[in-house]
Structure formats: C-alpha cells, structure tokens
Amino acid sequence: EYIRVESEHSAMAACIGAAAGGARTFTATSSHGLALMHEALHWASGSRLPIIMPVVNRALGPGWNIWADLTDSLSQRDTGWIQFYCADNQEVFDTIIQAYKLCENERVLLPAMICSEAFILSHTYMPVEIPDQERIDEFLPSYKPKWFLDVNNPFSHGNIVPPEWYMEFRYMIQEAMENAKQLIPEIDKEYGKYFGFEHGGLVEKYRCEDADLILLTMGTLGSEAKTAVDNLRKEGLKIGTARVRVFRPFPKEEIRKLAENTQMFTIINRAISFGMEGFLTEETKAALYNQKDRPLIAGFIAGLGGRDVSFKTIEKIAKKSAEWMQKGEVEKEIVWVDLKE
Structure with a gap:
C-alpha cells in the first residue's frame, strides 16, 4: 500500500505505525526532508522497527543547494539508524535488499538508511542488474515479526521507561549495532553467492x-x-x-x-x-x-x-x-x- 502524506515527518510517523503493525515498510527522503524527520528517527530506532529508507544526499541550506553533500545524513549519525553509503546504483539496489535481511534479523531490529549522492547517482543512468523476483524472495523471505500490534489481539501498555530501566534499553540498541557489524559482511557475501554482486562488507x-x-x-x-x-x-x-x-x-x-x-x-x-x-x-x-x-x-x-x-x-x-x-x-x-x- 502506498500512503501519501503531507510531510517527511508524517512519512516517518506512518512508517513507524505500519512497522509496529508488522508490515515491511519503505520510504525515501533527502536533505531538509531528512532534517524534518529528526524527532521521528529516534522513535523508529528506539521502537526497534526495521524501516528501510534510501537517502539521496543533498546539501543543507541556506544558501539553497540541491547538489551532493553527505552532511544531511551524517548529521543524523546518533539517531540509532544503521547507515550505508553507496558508490554506484547497482550497490544502491543491492544494499536495499541486503538491509531488509539485516534489519529484520532478531539480533538487530533497527532501521537503516541507504545513502547515495544527489545527481552523481540519483540523476545518472548506469546499468543495474535486477534479479528475478523469485530469487529475491528466496534470499529475502516474507517478514514475519514475533512482536507487533495485532488488531485481533489488542492490548495496551505504557511507553514511559523509568530511570531504573532506560539505560538497559539504550544498551540493547548498542548491542544490536555490534551484532549488525558482524552480520553485514556475512549478508554481503551471501548476496554475492546468490546474485554475483558483493560490495566490500563494512x-x-x-x-x-x-x-x-x-x-x-x-x-x-x-x-x-x-x-x-x-x-x-x-x-x-x-x-x-x-x-x-x-x-x-x-x-x-x-x-x-x-x-x-x-x-x-x-x-x-x-x-x-x-x-x-x-x-x-x-x-x-x-x-x-x-x-x-x-x-x-x-x-x-x-x-x-x-x-x-x-x-x-x-x-x-x-x-x-x-x-x-x-x-x-x-x-x-x-x-x-x-x-x-
């Protein structure tokens, strides 16, 4: 389902709701749109939701500039999102697929940005091999989360985490990042065996x-x-x-x-x-x-x-x-x- 929203902040909020409901989610953004999302980025990672978001890296204004600059995504480095930076459009495509496999792993359960430079990649034609859907489905099966907001089994809980427990939740995000560091090279190699493209792991x-x-x-x-x-x-x-x-x-x-x-x-x-x-x-x-x-x-x-x-x-x-x-x-x-x- 494609949802039209009024802003990038709303786009991330919609992804958070959909991911919490058990759906595989995707959105994309750039520059000031990413900056507008900032608050919601913390909610996505803190909620341990495997949202995948390509970011087309563009400069932040003023002065107004729409060309390549990595400051937009790098300024979000402490939001708890995994960040990939791609060298060509084949890598952008491949990394999106790899990122779903990584982020949906129960040892990770974090969102990820797949970053690529404006115009240099976003507006440049280059060959990209797209595998058959059946092969992609074999590499990346349907998402079946163990925990989600189930309308057929409703419940309520508070979202306040007191000082006695807050650090432990932050530690678990850090632990998930370390797990991701181990899994990324493995997934990249596995993808290479399936489709013939590897991109260097970390x-x-x-x-x-x-x-x-x-x-x-x-x-x-x-x-x-x-x-x-x-x-x-x-x-x-x-x-x-x-x-x-x-x-x-x-x-x-x-x-x-x-x-x-x-x-x-x-x-x-x-x-x-x-x-x-x-x-x-x-x-x-x-x-x-x-x-x-x-x-x-x-x-x-x-x-x-x-x-x-x-x-x-x-x-x-x-x-x-x-x-x-x-x-x-x-x-x-x-x-x-x-x-x-």
Whole structure:
C-alpha cells in the first residue's frame, strides 16, 4: 500500500505505525526532508522497527543547494539508524535488499538508511542488474515479526521507561549495532553467492595490502579514488584506498587493522561537522586513539554542495599527503580543497 502524506515527518510517523503493525515498510527522503524527520528517527530506532529508507544526499541550506553533500545524513549519525553509503546504483539496489535481511534479523531490529549522492547517482543512468523476483524472495523471505500490534489481539501498555530501566534499553540498541557489524559482511557475501554482486562488507579495500598511504573515502569518492590510486601506483607511490561503506555501526576494528601496516591515512570528507572537522576524520581518529602505533592522519574537506571531485583532484590530495608522510608530520590538520580565497 502506498500512503501519501503531507510531510517527511508524517512519512516517518506512518512508517513507524505500519512497522509496529508488522508490515515491511519503505520510504525515501533527502536533505531538509531528512532534517524534518529528526524527532521521528529516534522513535523508529528506539521502537526497534526495521524501516528501510534510501537517502539521496543533498546539501543543507541556506544558501539553497540541491547538489551532493553527505552532511544531511551524517548529521543524523546518533539517531540509532544503521547507515550505508553507496558508490554506484547497482550497490544502491543491492544494499536495499541486503538491509531488509539485516534489519529484520532478531539480533538487530533497527532501521537503516541507504545513502547515495544527489545527481552523481540519483540523476545518472548506469546499468543495474535486477534479479528475478523469485530469487529475491528466496534470499529475502516474507517478514514475519514475533512482536507487533495485532488488531485481533489488542492490548495496551505504557511507553514511559523509568530511570531504573532506560539505560538497559539504550544498551540493547548498542548491542544490536555490534551484532549488525558482524552480520553485514556475512549478508554481503551471501548476496554475492546468490546474485554475483558483493560490495566490500563494512569497508571496501583496494590495493591496500602493501600501501604506505591509504585514502579513506565514502560514497562515489571511492570510485574516483581507485582511478587515482592506479595512476599514482604507476608513478611509484605505494598507495591504496578504502571506502567506508557502513558509517553506523562504525567499522573501527577494520580501520585499526588497516592502520597496522601503513604510514598515513588521508581522509577525504564530502561533509563538515562545524566546529570540528570532517565526520569520517573524527571517527577515524577516535577509533585509533588507544592504539600504540598510529599512522599520520590528514583530513581534507572536498566536494561540498556538489563541487566536482575528480580523480585528478584526489591525485593532488594524495601527492600533498605523500610530502607530509616523507616529512613525518601533517602540516595542516584540516585542508579545504580548491577553496576560493
């Protein structure tokens, strides 16, 4: 059933009601629509409802801008939603199917955002293989929740959780996030066996095995980074790239493992956490703080509001990082790329 509503806040409220009634639910949003949903996002995760929501990442105004920027969804990182960030449209489609299988698992029961960049993906034609419905149904059977609001068996209960129990409910959400971290790679591999497409689990790695310098990215920047890596390898730079596919739960264990044998992380953010730095830079530094041996970390802000970030731009970023790596010192903690002075 398709429900027309008057706002994004109402759209999420409708999904919450439908999911609580045992239905498999879906909605989509972007930018200020996602911001309007903010209150309801907490209700969805706190109610442990496996709602799936693609988010087309667009910049937040003012000034009014409808182009690619990840700040809209990253600013919702603490709402208790799982967050995927996709590099192409095949991955968007595949991740929606994978997300239902993940979120409906009784060890998880959390909602998820499947994020993709505006215009770069949302308004770009590219080949997408859509499997037969029978195969999808085999991979993802009908949703049969154990707990739902049953009109044939009505009951009432209070929704106030006193201080004696509130922390335990929050702990269970955190535990579910940790469970999701274990299940996401397994589901991605299973999907690959069914349909031939895998997307890297939590972190997609490319030519990182012997890399002294690793570019950390999210979304479509991961694709551009691969081209940059190939070109710079030909010039003799031992470089690789890793695309953080899942931002929540944050894959800190994989980031730590990547950091073990490299000299430097260069992190490219298409988003800014005002007063601090890029979201991915923040999270990476936090993940590595207690490690005895840490690589140098340089954070770059690029591509806000849809500004183009090509592989050539990434090559420039990498070469500047390589200079700092040779010196053993990051000269500037936050670099705004191609900023007009």
